[in-house]
Amino acid sequence: MHGVRLLAFILLGWTGLSIGSARGEAPPDFADRAESLVRPLARSGLFSGAILVAHRGVPVFRRAYGYANREWEVLNTPETRFRVGSITKQFTAAAILKLAETGRLTLEDPIRLFYPQAPEAWAGVTIRMLLNHTSGIPSYTNLPDYYARIQRLELSPQAIVALTADKPLLFEPGRGFDYNNTGYILLGLVIEAASGLPYERYLRETFFDPLGLNDTGYDDATTILPRRAAGYRHANGRWRNAFPIASSIPYAAGAHYSTLDDLLAWDRALFSDRVISAPSRRAMFTDGGYGYGLGWFLGTAHGHRLWSHGGNINGFLTIKDNYPDDDLVVLVLANTETAPVQTLAREIAALWFGDLEPKSDIVLEPEIMDRYAGRYRLSDGAILTLVREGDHLMVALSGESAVPFAPEGDRTFLSRERDTRITMDTEPDGRPTGLILSRGTTDRMAERIEEPAQH
Template identity: 35%
Template sequence: MKKITHVHKFMSILTVLFFLLSTSLHSNGQSKKEKLDKVLEKYTEYSQFNGSVLVAENGKVIYKKGFGLANMEWDIPNKANTKHRLGSITKQFTAMLILQLKEEGKLKLDATISEYLPNYSKTNGNKVTIHQLLTHTSGIPSYTSYPNFFKDMSRDSYQPMEFTHFFADSTLQFQPGEKFRYNNSGYFLLGVIIEKITGKSYEEALQERIFTPLNMKNSGFDHHSTIMKNRATGYEKRGDGFINAPYLDMSLPYAAGSLYSTVEDLYLWDQALYTNELLSKEGMDLFFGEHMPTGNRFYAYGWSTGEQKIGNTDNKVYSISHGGGINGFNTIISRFPEDKHLIVLLNNTGGTNLGEISNAITGILYDLTYDMPKKSLAKALFELINKKDLNSGLKWFKANKDSEIYALKENEFNRIGYQFLQIGKLKEAIAVFKINVDRFPKSSNVYDSLGEAFLKDGQKDLAVVNYKKALELDPGNSNAEKIIEELENKN
């Protein structure tokens, strides 16, 4: 028998260890990919996801894929390079431009709006600072919350400064800096300030300062008129199917929500944020700073930061994230800087619960337990009521509301309630909204929706009761406040 020397023995052990390690890594990689496939395929099967996904682990992409259709009319599938509208993920790019201008000495965060936009109304322009616009603490009402915004304004095109006149003289919801209230008007104004300081359009500033340096060739300001390859069409759920999302002129979301991108380009963005290519270290610290508490997290500049649960466990991890929603699309980007993990989900059927999907993926990334998707209780109820009648639907709901097969989600019940409302089925709408109120009694939105249904049904007293509850839970609900005033004045 051949004698094994100490050197040979060491090399043999090393070889075995290397083999075991590489096999383990490969196995884990395959296991995670299989788990991701299983979760996302099930969400797609249940019509709860339709879009593009990218997952990175330790800074390296381990998964990217498209699910469902980018265009349903032509059966064109979603892919990793499909371009989706981002909605409010746009805000982090706007914030980056503002901080670049600050770093160049062209802007001060504690300066007021009027200092950079002398033609803007002094009513609020002398009171609100750039920092307050960045952190949603300005008190300026969000124009997208105006009762008739989508009905009367969303299809029209405006020049940025022209559009600011719609909210420039609005009564502030609170004293600037006093509290946090998410606000699209603030980021719209930041875009106008960027244009004023740079002498270029918001779109040109983005391209020159961020997209070109980072080689983000598949990102930009979305224009409806542009012929753009690989662009996803936006859809919205209606009953058990989908419709084309209502048209929205992209001059309105502007610096608060008008960008498009791909999961691949957002990975490039994520990686650049670990460097000082766009900002100094001090600037990056400011970008991700804990500027304003929002519940158990903080709002930075265009980002939400803080600890979040991993999967369905009690374990937590620090994350930097933000979501977006715009007609026919909703999106989320979640960064885990301690491990350089990344999750990007871009969905083109609007209104789905991407936070839930992202949470399951987080569980997979950290090798912890997570929940598999469940069927939509709202969707099944909607179909049964349409097929039979309201009483049959409510009886079935009572028997299945605590089922392990179905999930009861506030946004889905709200959606089917409005579908009944739109087709004049007021009793059905009221019944669905009552389910939401019963299950989510701390949500302002469920009372607002029920109030609207009662109002359409002519039950004004009950409408006032529910609108008052909505206002109590969300004092910034200007729509509820206005309707209460109108109804009580009539009486």
């Protein structure tokens, strides 16, 4: 749910909805090849979590890696509960659509109908605009003091909304796109106002309990939750516990936990009539003009239609990819902030589709890579120099020519030419403190020694 964004999809306009017209069966030795892809990342510590690939609802790859709790050396399992971050948004979107089906609201209703405290500038903002990030309301997770102060405070949803209520709109409502967590906080308040129930209770009673999703719920840090994974970050060459985040802060934008099996069961129910109706599903998966529907990104990968959403919350990175025309689901849930979950999910799908030369569809915003540019000293005194060039980093080690490193995520970059990966150590606000240089089975730490070069 964080403000750092990946520009990760080849956008596609479409009007139809097709699910279940699967193509083909599992390729020979698919599971072994997927394991060969994941194992090096797990061995180096870059990936810790669980992965599931399902075809026609049947798991064909379901495995876990690394530690759920490093302090007690408790391993992850396929049943481990992970925080899923912004995958929460599809639960929130489904709840809004369910309320619309029962006549409690319409998607064209102004937000002020359910949240009268909204400022006059938000008068033109509708529920649909909140769902598809076209409201122009600034996101509270982009505020300068979000990481240092806001995320550690227990705040009501109303107090969270108030953080940006006095800020100017980024654009006229409906005239642009900006991924916006404040909008989904407002949607949680809409659900409460329209249903008369607390957000968590409405989702549990309407969806989770009837569907038997017993491993999915609102993550409350004060609750004893069996099989809950702890989240980790890497900084200054060491594993550390993720920075704490108050349970109330993510709310309807990113507060849920789940498991591989529950998320698969949720998909099977969502793409039937057990969650929302067929007309509501068509609305959910209709592109609003910016590669986003209602709680889902819409695009293509490997030449196949893709509906997807990721999650990014302290200590956790997640992705849920659905290939609707192939009835294929790829789930990657990680409890480390270094995990290249999106690239991993796409490369696993490439194995399924027989795409021998998969190309990364991850494009980082230039300001993220500019932040990483600079000089880093390895323990033997050698210097790594990072410079942004277009959509990749040029990386030069003392005595070697510079080579391009393409992004695998917002912290991880890969050079296939050198079979080498760099993973950035960062503070919660994104400032780099060092990096890990991984080549083969060897990891080397480097500390940052100066500010980024000026361009």
